[in-house]
Amino acid sequence: xxxxxxxxxxxxxxxxxxxxxxxxxxxxxxxxxxxxxxxxxxxxxxxxxxxxxxxxxxxxxxxxxxxxxxxxxxxxxxxxxxxxxxxxxxxxxxxxxxxxxxxxxxxxxxxxxxxxxxxxxxxxxxxxxxxxxxxxxxxxxxxxxxxxxxxxxxxxxxxxxxxxxxxxxxxxxxxxxxxxxxxxxxxxxxxxxxxxxxxxxxxxxxxxxxxxxxxxxxxxxxxxxxxxxxxxxxxxxxxxxxxxxxxxxxxxxxxxxxxxxxxxxxxxxxxxxxxxxxxxxxxxxxxxxxxxxxxxxxxxxxxxxxxxxxxxxxxxxxxxxxxxxxxxxxxxxxxxxxxxxxxxxxxxxxxxxxxxxxxxxxxxxxxxxxxxxxxxxxx
Numbered sequence: 001x002x003x004x005x006x007x008x009x010x011x012x013x014x015x016x017x018x019x020x021x022x023x024x025x026x027x028x029x030x031x032x033x034x035x036x037x038x039x040x041x042x043x044x045x046x047x048x049x050x051x052x053x054x055x056x057x058x059x060x061x062x063x064x065x066x067x068x069x070x071x072x073x074x075x076x077x078x079x080x081x082x083x084x085x086x087x088x089x090x091x092x093x094x095x096x097x098x099x100x101x102x103x104x105x106x107x108x109x110x111x112x113x114x115x116x117x118x119x120x121x122x123x124x125x126x127x128x129x130x131x132x133x134x135x136x137x138x139x140x141x142x143x144x145x146x147x148x149x150x151x152x153x154x155x156x157x158x159x160x161x162x163x164x165x166x167x168x169x170x171x172x173x174x175x176x177x178x179x180x181x182x183x184x185x186x187x188x189x190x191x192x193x194x195x196x197x198x199x200x201x202x203x204x205x206x207x208x209x210x211x212x213x214x215x216x217x218x219x220x221x222x223x224x225x226x227x228x229x230x231x232x233x234x235x236x237x238x239x240x241x242x243x244x245x246x247x248x249x250x251x252x253x254x255x256x257x258x259x260x261x262x263x264x265x266x267x268x269x270x271x272x273x274x275x276x277x278x279x280x281x282x283x284x285x286x287x288x289x290x291x292x293x294x295x296x297x298x299x300x301x302x303x304x305x306x307x308x309x310x311x312x313x314x315x316x317x318x319x320x321x322x323x324x325x326x327x328x329x330x331x332x333x334x335x336x337x338x339x340x341x342x343x344x345x346x347x348x349x350x351x352x353x354x355x356x357x358x359x360x361x362x363x364x365x366x367x368x369x370x371x372x373x374x375x376x377x378x379x
Contacts, residue, residue, distance in 0.1 A: 019369025239285025
């Protein structure tokens with residue numbers, strides 16, 4: 001099959017591509033690399049307005065003229081390369097806003113994709129209309145929208161998420177759900193809002209190419225090493241402040257037993273090396289399931305504080321704190337979990353082994369890629 005994957009914000013499409021290629025398929029991946037993360041793509045359609053100066057210039061022009069130069073540049077790049085986006089058996093979008101131009105331009109782009117290709121599928125992966133509405137309706141016990149729901153003064157910080165509920169994005173959402181062959185969820189955070197939706201084809205776990213990720217047997221012969229990688233733009237939305245407060249508690253109580261490392265806005269290729277020697281990795285708070293950073297760290301055998309809610313435990317038939325540590329928006333709770341691991345280092349070794357085994361059992365990239373092929377072929 002010829003397969004076109006559009007968009008990349010986590011490495012999901014890269015791992016899926018690797019699995020599909022290994023199964024003998026021809027795959028092209030286009031996207032923008034997702035800013036500083038710089039994920040690899042076959043064709044980069046990012047805009048040129050990346051610096052603070054050019055970004056502010058674009059914003060000023062938009063306020064005066066309602067013209068978003070960055071969005072138009074992305075769209076023109078897709079037009080320039082339009083011959084490369086034709087005659088695919090399957091096209092899959094990473095989410096509803098896959099090329100990150102504007103909703104109206106996105107629809108123009110998608111009409112060409114629909115015209116010149118056989119099937120179009122949509123991933124619910126990352127923010128989209130459906131999950132934002134679910135979060136705003138308070139249907140999760142907690143979510144990335146929780147800080148905003150508690151404090152509306154955070155509106156400016158949440159404009160990116162809230163835009164998915166405006167008129168243009170709602171029209172984009174409706175256009176997609178009218179025209180795609182179906183929607184696939186990549187983890188529990190996107191599966192739950194889609195239950196009962198007529199377009200929903202089911203949940204397929206994230207593919208992880210563990211053959212590229214060496215398991216690092218956990219050795220504890222000194223201090224417990226804790227790693228916290230921070231994306232500055234997402235500190236509140238990811239709940240990093242709870243981790244920071246928890247680490248302060250741990251540092252004050254067990255400063256002689258721990259070595260804490262914190263990084264900020266590290267590119268992906270460097271980030272995945274930064275935590276090689278850590279025992280505990282602090283990922284995110286507001287999630288029910290693991291994203292890519294957590295899954296790849298688990299593949300390395302790290303004990304990861306991340307989304308591991310009861311719905312996820314039930315789905316995989318797991319017991320609490322055996323594969324990953326569920327992170328709640330409570331610094332004292334997190335500090336208590338870290339303290340238990342410091343005082344019971346044998347638990348670190350056991351969870352480390354379980355984490356790697358879990359990835360190999362449930363996230364193998366070839367097996368997951370085959371699941372995608374089955375869904376695409378049957379719909």
